[in-house]
Structure formats: structure tokens, C-alpha cells
Amino acid sequence: MQQITDVERTVKTYILNEFLAGEDASQLTPTSPLVSNGILDSLATLKLISFLEQEFKISIAAHEADFEHLESIERIAKLVASKR
Amino acid sequence: MDFSWSPQQIELYDTIGDFAARELNDNLVDKDRRGVFNRSGFKRCGEVGILGLPVPVEYGGLACDPLTTVGALERLGYACRDNGLVFSLNAQIWTATMPIVAFGTEEQKRKYLPGLCSGDMVGGTAMTEPGSGSDAYALRATAVKKGDRYVLNGSKVFVTNGPVADVLVVFARTDKDKSAAGISAFLVDRWTPGLTIGQRLEKMGLRTSPTCELSIDDCEVPEGSRLGREGAGPALLTHAMTWERGSILASAVGSMQRLLETCVKYAKSRRQSGRPIGQFQLVASRVVDMKLRLETARYMLYYGAWQRALGRAAILEAAMAKLHISESWVRSCEDAIQIHGGYGYTTDFEIERELRDAIGSRLYSGTSEIQRMIVASLML
Numbered sequence: 151m152q153q154i155t156d157v158e159r160t161v162k163t164y165i166l167n168e169f170l171a172g173e174d175a176s177q178l179t180p181t182s183p184l185v186s187n188g189i190l191d192s193l194a195t196l197k198l199i200s201f202l203e204q205e206f207k208i209s210i211a212a213h214e215a216d217f218e219h220l221e222s223i224e225r226i227a228k229l230v231a232s233k234r
Numbered sequence: 235m236d237f238s239w240s241p242q243q244i245e246l247y248d249t250i251g252d253f254a255a256r257e258l259n260d261n262l263v264d265k266d267r268r269g270v271f272n273r274s275g276f277k278r279c280g281e282v283g284i285l286g287l288p289v290p291v292e293y294g295g296l297a298c299d300p301l302t303t304v305g306a307l308e309r310l311g312y313a314c315r316d317n318g319l320v321f322s323l324n325a326q327i328w329t330a331t332m333p334i335v336a337f338g339t340e341e342q343k344r345k346y347l348p349g350l351c352s353g354d355m356v357g358g359t360a361m362t363e364p365g366s367g368s369d370a371y372a373l374r375a376t377a378v379k380k381g382d383r384y385v386l387n388g389s390k391v392f393v394t395n396g397p398v399a400d401v402l403v404v405f406a407r408t409d410k411d412k413s414a415a416g417i418s419a420f421l422v423d424r425w426t427p428g429l430t431i432g433q434r435l436e437k438m439g440l441r442t443s444p445t446c447e448l449s450i451d452d453c454e455v456p457e458g459s460r461l462g463r464e465g466a467g468p469a470l471l472t473h474a475m476t477w478e479r480g481s482i483l484a485s486a487v488g489s490m491q492r493l494l495e496t497c498v499k500y501a502k503s504r505r506q507s508g509r510p511i512g513q514f515q516l517v518a519s520r521v522v523d524m525k526l527r528l529e530t531a532r533y534m535l536y537y538g539a540w541q542r543a544l545g546r547a548a549i550l551e552a553a554m555a556k557l558h559i560s561e562s563w564v565r566s567c568e569d570a571i572q573i574h575g576g577y578g579y580t581t582d583f584e585i586e587r588e589l590r591d592a593i594g595s596r597l598y599s600g601t602s603e604i605q606r607m608i609v610a611s612l613m614l
Contacts, residue, residue, distance in 0.1 A: 185468070186415040192371055193611050195472065196549045200612050209545040213336045216469030217415045 157206070157227040164201055165223070169194050180224040185217045195220065202226070208233040243302055246283075247309040253282050254313035262316055262442075266587055269434075269441045271398055272319050273356075279323055280353020284310060287327070289335055293347035300539040304484035308535070311485025312492050315584060317591035318442030320485045321598075325394040325443070326350060328478035330357030330403050333419070333470055337462035342421060346401055358395035359403040360422075360448050361471070363388065368604050370405075370471055371414045375450060377406035384408075384420065384460065386428070386453040394598075396446035397434050400424050404450065405471075408464045417467025421459045428453030439590030472547075478599045480538040480552035483559040486595060487535055490528045490566050493588065497521055497573045511573070520569040527562035534558050550612045557605035560595035567592045 158180055166175055169189055184190045190198060198220065199210050208230060219229045239247070258275050265272065279285055287303045289295025298306065307324070314320055331350045334342055349355035366372035375388025386406050393402065402422050409416030422429055432447035462470055501512030501521060511517045538551035567589035571578035578585045596602045 186412045188413045191414065192468065192471070193608065195468065196608060197611050199472075199547050200549055203546060210547050211473075211545060213469050213473040215472040215547070217465045218463075221415070 157230050158223050160205065161223050161226050164198070165189070168197065178223070180227075181222050183221055184223070185221045190220060202230060206230050206234065239305065243305060246302070246306055250282060250284060250306055251309045251313040253278070254310050258314040258316055258319060262584065263581055263587070265316070266318070266441050269436070269444070271322065271442055271444045272316060273398060275316070275319055276322065276356065277353035280351060284323060285327060285331070285353055286351030289331060289347060289351050293335070293343050294351035295347070300481070300542040301536060304481050304535055304539045307481065307484035308488040308532075311488030313488070315492070316442055317489065317588070318440040321440050321594075322395050322443040324482045324485065325359070326357045328482055329359035329474050330401065332477055333403055333461060333474050334421070336473055337466060337470055339458070341458065342461065346421065349400070355400040356395050356398050357401050357403070358393055358399040359474070360390040360393045360396070361405045362390060362392045364391055368601060371417065371468070373405055373407065373417065375404070375406040376410070377408050377418060377420060379408065382457045383454050384457065386420065386422070386450045386455065388450045390448040390450070392435070393446050393448050394443060396448055397431055397444040402448070403461060405467055412465065414468045415465045418464050419461040419467055419470050420455055421461050422453065422455055426453055426455060438593065439587070440594050475600065476547055476549055476552045477542070479556040479605070480542060480548060482599055483556060483563070483595060484535055486559050486563045486592070487528065487532050489588065490524070490531060490563055493566055493570045493585070494521070494524045494528055497524060497570050500574060517573055520573055524566045524569050527566050531559040531562045550609060553605045553608040556599060557602055557609065560592070561602060563592040563595055564589070
């Protein structure tokens with residue numbers, strides 16, 4: 151559980167810095183929608199996948215770049231955890 | 235680091251090269267002029283295994299790893315001078331066949347993959363619309379669920395293989411309020427009522443690869459024709475485009491090799507002012523630049539394929555390979571024309587056609603500008 155929390159924190163920091171600069175950090179929760187509300191557009195999605203691969207030393211298949219795996223920080227953390 | 239091919243890989247490449255050189259190069263000047271798609275040659279490519287290179291054996295493919303696949307397509311591009319045919323083959327493999335492999339149900343795989351691999355069927359994808367190109371997620375075609383069916387409406391442009399396709403992967407919105415997550419994909423058979431193949435587009439190059447517009451008017455398809463779940467469009471696009479960008483120009487690398495050999499031979503035999511033109515430093519310099527572009531393009535192609543073989547998305551590598559190979563191909567074609575002088579400008583020498591074909595590579599599968607944006611965004 152601790153590992154998931156660490157991953158969530160790292161991913162949240164990355165998303166805030168890269169895609170939500172200047173926004174209120176408290177508004178981005180582990181369940182905030184990322185894909186369906188447009189925070190992760192096509193380019194941002196590619197950028198996030200590359201970040202996850204480098205940061206956590208994992209491989210993410212392109213077909214995992216979808217709503218199911220990337221819609222929230224919580225889901226992203228689960229994807230990362232499943233590969234470690 | 236091992237750069238050698240195995241005996242099995244070499245045998246595969248030789249088989250493809252011998253076949254392509256023997257069967258795919260007839261009357262190309264005329265075919266290009268008239269825009270003739272070589273349907274029988276396409277079918278023969280399926281019989282030789284080219285259309286199923288990366289597809290699992292149980293669905294009719296050869297189950298080659300990504301590196302072997304791009305090596306085989308590179309040899310095809312070297313031996314086959316019909317770049318339009320090669321483009322149609324690639325378009326099917328990367329935008330129709332592989333999405334079915336990755337996202338299709340077992341039923342969909344059994345229905346389509348054997349025919350696509352054998353060349354009995356032709357596949358393509360319908361994504362681009364009059365109002366959406368580089369911004370793919372801006373597409374407006376709709377798919378409305380009605381019971382156990384979807385009703386599709388919209389219009390598409392730049393549908394490669396469209397005029398000859400038996401099945402098309404059609405992207406449409408299943409939810410207007412969900413941005414990218416509202417995009418889904420459907421396998422639509424050619425003769426489905428409501429699907430109309432529109433005007434065939436006349437193009438500058440790749441004229442032997444048929445391209446058309448598509449009208450979709452109240453086109454009903456069963457729920458089982460949806461490729462992936464609802465909203466899987468972005469994942470499908472990311473998957474297809476990453477594989478496509480990283481692989482579709484493998485054949486261009488082969489083409490660059492062929493061009494270089496042609497230029498070296500010409501520069502050594504063509505004499506001006508009492509010596510071969512290759513002994514003039516300005517001509518030799520162009521040959522050197524062509525060689526450098528070829529080798530760097532080949533390295534980037536192989537490196538990206540190796541990354542994908544390790545299971546990585548290889549987004550950066552795919553974008554860089556697409557950008558570098560396409561730009562290199564165009565510039566090497568320009569050099570080849572210049573080395574050949576006035577003869578290079580004539581149709582019969584088949585180099586001017588190569589340039590016209592190469593220019594398209596800067597546009598399809600994401601323009602060079604889009605590739606630069608991707609590379610920049612991953613670094614900055």
C-alpha cells in the first residue's frame with residue numbers, strides 16, 4: 151500500500167508540473183478524471199507514458215495507453231504496480 | 235551489441251527480395267502514370283508471407299519479432315520499386331491488421347486475420363476527416379448505440395486502400411462529451427449498406443496506392459464489430475501510430491539503399507571532362523551524404539524495433555525514426571536526381587517518381603512537424 155502511495159505522489163507531482171502548472175494541487179485527487187476531462191490529450195498521454203517508463207523502470211505497451219489504465223492517478227498507480 | 239542477422243532471417247529476407255525483384259516491378263512507369271494498383275501482386279505478397287510478418291502463426295502469420303519484421307520490409311523496399319504497392323501493404327499491416335491483433339476479439343481475429351495475411355482481403359483505416367488531420371482526436375464521425383447495433387455517420391478522407399478494401403477500421407465518437415475517451419473503432423465490411431466509397435484522390439506520388447474519400451450514412455454495424463471496448467480509440471491510435479511510425483518506413487530504408495547503389499554505379503560509369511563524375515568532389519560529397527543518411531536511418535529503424543521487441547512503447551524512438559527516415563529519403567532522392575543530371579529528371583530513369591513517392595512520407599502517419607512536436611515534448 152505504501153508503494154502505491156509513493157507512486158501516486160510521484161505521478162501527481164509530474165502531472166501538476168507538466169500539465170496543470172499553476173493549478174491548485176488540492177484539486178487533483180487520486181480519482182480526478184484525466185482522460186475524459188482532457189488533461190491527458192494525445193501528446194500529454196505520450197509524454198506521461200515515457201515518464202512512467204523512465205521513472206519506474208517499467209515497460210508500457212502502447213495498447214495500455216487508454217482510459218482504463220490512465221483515467222486517474224489511482225489507475226496509473228495500479229498499472230505501475232502491476233508491472234513491478 | 236550484436237548487429238548480425240541469423241541464417242533464418244537472412245533466408246527470409248532473400249526469399250522476399252528474390253520474389254519482389256522477380257514479380258513486382260513490371261511496367262511501373264505506366265502503372266504510375268495511370269494509377270494502377272497491383273492487386274495480384276498484393277495477393278502474391280500475402281502468399282509469400284509479407285502481409286502476415288508480425289501476425290501470430292495461428293492466424294496465418296509468420297510471428298516475426300519487430301526487428302525481423304522491419305528487416306524483411308527493408309528488403310522488400312530494396313527489391314520492389316513500386317513504392318505505392320509497398321505503401322498499401324504497410325498501411326494494411328500497421329493500421330488494420332495489427333490493431334486487430336492487439337485489440338480484436340477471438341471471433342474478429344478468426345474472421346479477418348487469415349484473409350488479411352493471405353492477401354485475399356485488403357484492409358485499411360478511416361480516421362482522418364475533412365476537419366481533423368494532425369489533431370486526430372477532433373474527429374466528428376459518430377457511432378450511436380441502438381440496441382445491439384451501432385449506427386455510424388460521418389465522412390472520411392485520405393483513406394489508404396479505401397477503393398479496394400474489403401474491411402476498414404473506422405474511428406467514430408461513441409460519446410460526444412468525453413473528449414478523446416469518447417472515440418471508438420469499428421470493423422466495417424466494404425459492402426455494408428451506408429458505406430460509400432467516394433472519389434478516388436489523384437496524388438503527386440504513391441499513385442499506385444489507391445486513396446479515397448468515404449461517406450458513412452446511417453451505416454449499421456453489429457455491436458460485435460466494435461474493435462476494443464467503447465472509448466478505446468486513443469489507445470488504438472497510440473498503438474497503431476507507434477507501430478506504424480516505427481515500422482512503415484522500413485521499406486524506405488531499402489529504397490535508399492537501392493538509390494545509393496544506383497548513384498554509385500552511375501557516378502563511376504558516367505564520364506565528363508575525361509573522368510567519371512564520381513571523381514568530382516561535389517558529386518562525391520552527395521554520395522557520401524546519401525550513405526550517411528542511409529546508415530543513420532537504418533540504425534534508428536533497428537533501434538526502435540529492438541525497443542518494441544522488449545515490450546516498450548518506444549514512442550520517442552518511433553517519432554525520431556519516422557522523422558529522420560522520411561526527411562532523409564526525400565533529400566537522398568533529390569541528391570540522386572542531381573547526380574543523374576537531366577536523365578534523373580526524366581520519367582524513364584524512375585528516380586523522379588521515387589522523389590514524388592518519398593515526399594508523401596513527410597505527411598502520412600503524422601507529419602514531420604507532428605513528429606518534431608512529439609520529440610520536443612518528450613524532452614522539454
